[in-house]
Amino acid sequence: MKFPEEVYSPKRFREQGSAVVELIATCIEDSISGTQNKVIEMTDPATAMAEVQQWFDQCAADESKDVAGLFSNIYQRAIRLHHPGYLGHQISPPLPDAALASLFSDFLNNGMGVFEMGVAGTAIERFVVKSLAKKMGFSETADGFLTSGGTLGNLTALLAARRAKATDDIWESGVQKKTALLVSSQAHYCIDRSARVMGWGAVGVVKVPVKRDFSMDVLQLEATLEAAKADGLEVIAVVGSACSTATGTFDNLEEIGLFCRRHDLWFHVDGSHGAASVYSKEFGDRVKGLHLADSVVMDFHKLLMTPALATAVVFKEGRWAAENFAQKAEYLWGDANHVDEWHDLAKRTFECTKSMIALKVFTILAVHGEQVFDDNVTALFRSAAEFGALLRSAGDFELATSPQSNIVCFRFTPSGDHDLDLLNRKIRAELLSQGEFYIVQTILDDRAWLRTTIANPFTGKSHFENLLNEIRRIGNAFLKG
Ligand SMILES: *Cc1c(COP(=O)(O)O)cnc(C)c1O
Numbered sequence: 125m126k127f128p129e130e131v132y133s134p135k136r137f138r139e140q141g142s143a144v145v146e147l148i149a150t151c152i153e154d155s156i157s158g159t160q161n162k163v164i165e166m167t168d169p170a171t172a173m174a175e176v177q178q179w180f181d182q183c184a185a186d187e188s189k190d191v192a193g194l195f196s197n198i199y200q201r202a203i204r205l206h207h208p209g210y211l212g213h214q215i216s217p218p219l220p221d222a223a224l225a226s227l228f229s230d231f232l233n234n235g236m237g238v239f240e241m242g243v244a245g246t247a248i249e250r251f252v253v254k255s256l257a258k259k260m261g262f263s264e265t266a267d268g269f270l271t272s273g274g275t276l277g278n279l280t281a282l283l284a285a286r287r288a289k290a291t292d293d294i295w296e297s298g299v300q301k302k303t304a305l306l307v308s309s310q311a312h313y314c315i316d317r318s319a320r321v322m323g324w325g326a327v328g329v330v331k332v333p334v335k336r337d338f339s340m341d342v343l344q345l346e347a348t349l350e351a352a353k354a355d356g357l358e359v360i361a362v363v364g365s366a367c368s369t370a371t372g373t374f375d376n377l378e379e380i381g382l383f384c385r386r387h388d389l390w391f392h393v394d395g396s397h398g399a400a401s402v403y404s405k406e407f408g409d410r411v412k413g414l415h416l417a418d419s420v421v422m423d424f425h426k427l428l429m430t431p432a433l434a435t436a437v438v439f440k441e442g443r444w445a446a447e448n449f450a451q452k453a454e455y456l457w458g459d460a461n462h463v464d465e466w467h468d469l470a471k472r473t474f475e476c477t478k479s480m481i482a483l484k485v486f487t488i489l490a491v492h493g494e495q496v497f498d499d500n501v502t503a504l505f506r507s508a509a510e511f512g513a514l515l516r517s518a519g520d521f522e523l524a525t526s527p528q529s530n531i532v533c534f535r536f537t538p539s540g541d542h543d544l545d546l547l548n549r550k551i552r553a554e555l556l557s558q559g560e561f562y563i564v565q566t567i568l569d570d571r572a573w574l575r576t577t578i579a580n581p582f583t584g585k586s587h588f589e590n591l592l593n594e595i596r597r598i599g600n601a602f603l604k605g
Pocket of ligand 1: 214272273274276312314365368369394396397435
């Protein structure tokens with residue numbers, strides 16, 4: 125193709141674009157109708173590499189340079205989130221309209237670091253963040269930004285916690301004291317990683333024990349704090365999980381919030397997964413007390429049908445969004461406009477150039493209204509409760525804990541004396557190689573569990589029944605040897 129005319133050709137884009145949209149529409153149709161019976165077609169990494177080489181060679185040799193043809197090959201080895209058998213890690217099957225927003229924002233490629241590099245994108249981001257903050261129960265003073273994933277969002281919020289509460293100016297002078305936070309033993313690993321990135325080391329994460337339902341045992345907060353102080357740690361924050369990753373259990377945010385207030389600690393809520401409950405009229409009380417948080421992180425890509433990565437970091441006091449990364453001089457000059465400079469977003473985030481993350485969320489809100497978020501969260505949480513009830517009544521299954529979100533952990537427990545950890549691991553491996561269901565596994569109390577996230581509103585009772593029957597069939601076959 126002649127450069128630059130042909131590679132940028134609108135005519136070519138029209139043809140290729142239509143073919144790609146047609147391909148995606150067919151993929152959605154096949155997934156939802158069940159024509160496509162596999163959610164994943166697993167292979168080994170070496171075969172995957174060999175196939176990629178093959179697709180590359182095929183596309184390179186093909187005169188028409190067929191993008192849709194290339195994508196259709198890729199689809200064969202992609203995990204298919206729109207398939208009702210997708211019950212794996214926490215990520216949404218994106219709304220087709222939101223995928224179009226991704227295409228459009230990738231075309232615009234507005235850098236967003238400074239206002240003029242994304243006038244619409246910057247204002248849209250503010251709109252999205254402000255409307256979310258309100259939904260979370262914060263006042264007008266709340267503010268924040270969107271960033272690339274809950275992992276980065278949590279680190280950014282914890283940097284603000286450090287700036288607000290640590291007695292040393294660590295941002296300027298480096299770590300002097302032993303700084304720490306309190307978090308439940310069920311927290312996502314990124315909290316631990318954040319503490320280590322900030323130079324606090326493993327001792328910087330003090331684990332609060334959990335109750336039987338895997339939520340933080342708030343009655344142990346006081347003693348845990350005292351013990352940490354006695355160990356010479358300067359504790360600056362408590363992180364609540366809303367919800368935890370493994371079992372989808374919500375910490376008691378209200379209790380943690382009051383504890384933080386009493387002890388002048390920063391209260392951060394890792395709501396990467398479950399803070400989206402604020403959109404559900406039926407399940408909103410799962411995050412009761414969320415408004416007590418100093419900072420909250422929420423992923424739009426987990427429960428809200430938005431293509432990844434789309435994460436909001438919200439601060440109760442919006443100035444922390446603005447001051448977090450400020451250099452000392454800039455911070456001290458206290459330019460009256462400084463805090464109000466919401467429109468130069470790179471001052472607030474790790475990213476310099478950033479994609480127009482907010483457009484995906486804004487498109488959903490503008491086209492479908494907030495109700496679609498309620499519809500999805502409510503449908504998925506109800507569906508998980510239904511699955512939980514099915515497991516409880518089954519007799520040959522054990523439920524780790526009653527589902528509080530759309531995450532359900534369970535295991536196959538046939539009668540007799542068996543190594544249930546081994547059996548359940550084998551079941552999960554066999555399901556993966558069959559590819560009709562995709563589920564994952566986790567360890568709870570040193571035992572192996574099967575773990576599902578109901579991510580797809582098209583997944584229903586018949587799929588749950590089929591999954592359990594399939595698990596029984598595979599499990600019994602293993603036991604017979
Ligand atoms: C998923 C999750 C994260 C990580 O978020 P990413 O967007 O995958 O980076 C952090 N915390 C919790 C509780 C999560 O569920």
